[in-house]
Amino acid sequence: MxxxxxxxxxxxxxxxxxxxxxxxxxxxxxxxxxxxxxxxxxxxxxxxxxxxxxxxxxxxxLFDRDEALREMLRRSLQERDPAVGPVETLRRLAHRLVAEDSPSLRFSPDSERFAATVEGSATLQARARAIRDEIAGMIAQTLAATAGRAPHDPDARLAAGLLLATWSAALIEAHGVYRAGHDAPAAQAAFLALVDRGSRGIGAAMAGTPYA
Known part of the structure; x- marks a missing residue:
């Protein structure tokens, strides 16, 4: 059988x-x-x-959660409230993940060792950059599709690049805050502060497009 x-x-x-x-x-x-x-x-x-x-x-x-992260971002954009723009949708997602203590945004001794392991390997750093670029491409395609635009819409690519740059900078800052004081709430607050600030900037940059 x-x-x-x-x-x-x-x-x-x-x-x-x-x-x-x-x-x-x-x-x-x-x-x-x-x-x-x-x-x-x-x-x-x-x-x-x-x-x-x-x-x-x-x-x-080491990056085994990559696919789940991509699917979560894709689904958030595809199923968003039409009254809420893509940038605001992902900003709210960041806050929800922190509130739910998601493993992706959990700052702890384990995450500190994880970050140190990546920083200590050129191979892992290269893969992290590749993953970031792949996610940016996926977000750009999802944004364009949900807006009814061509797959290679330049506005969608710009919005996706700015979103990934914001989240990347926020994660780097948060890991640095945790490494300095081992204060998880402070690290999460630093992450969200940069996401909020970056989201405001992206909203201004994408004004007049379907992606603001």
Missing amino acids: SMPSDLRSRKRLATRQGISDAATRLFLERGFDHVTVDQIAAAADVGRMTVFNHFPRKEDM
């Missing part, structure tokens, strides 16, 4: 999560560049090829 598809999916997701958890623990303990795929496979109790079946790139094991 074949295994039900939902059970297969749960097993696959559990295996993927186990690999990511093992890899992240090793990366934080030893540094990304000092951990091999074979060591990750052994720690997760799977074969080397199983690791690559779930994660074609070693660095994606």
Whole structure:
């Protein structure tokens, strides 16, 4: 008898999560560049090829929440209240994520080690930049689609670039605040303050477009 598809999916997701958890623990303990795929496979109790079946790139094991973040941003824009502009929609999303203590915006010793691990590896820094650019492209396409404009609308690309720059700057500032005083509420406040300020600037820059 074949295994039900939902059970297969749960097993696959559990295996993927186990690999990511093992890899992240090793990366934080030893540094990304000092951990091999074979060591990750052994720690997760799977074969080397199983690791690559779930994660074609070693660095994606650390950035395993990337897809969920993209989907959350896409859905927020696609399902937004028509009376609320895209910039304000994402500003409100930032506040909701902080209020819900989302893992993506949780500042803690673990997040401090995560940031230090990324900063300590040129490979991880390059992947982080690539992810940022990919998300900017996805947001631009989603903005254009929801506004009924061409996929490569320059206004949508500008709005997306400004949004990603704002969130990136806010995250960097928040991690710096946490590193300096280990004060999570202060780090979250710093993040939201920059998101709010940047959102006002983006709204002014995009005035007269469907993206303000």
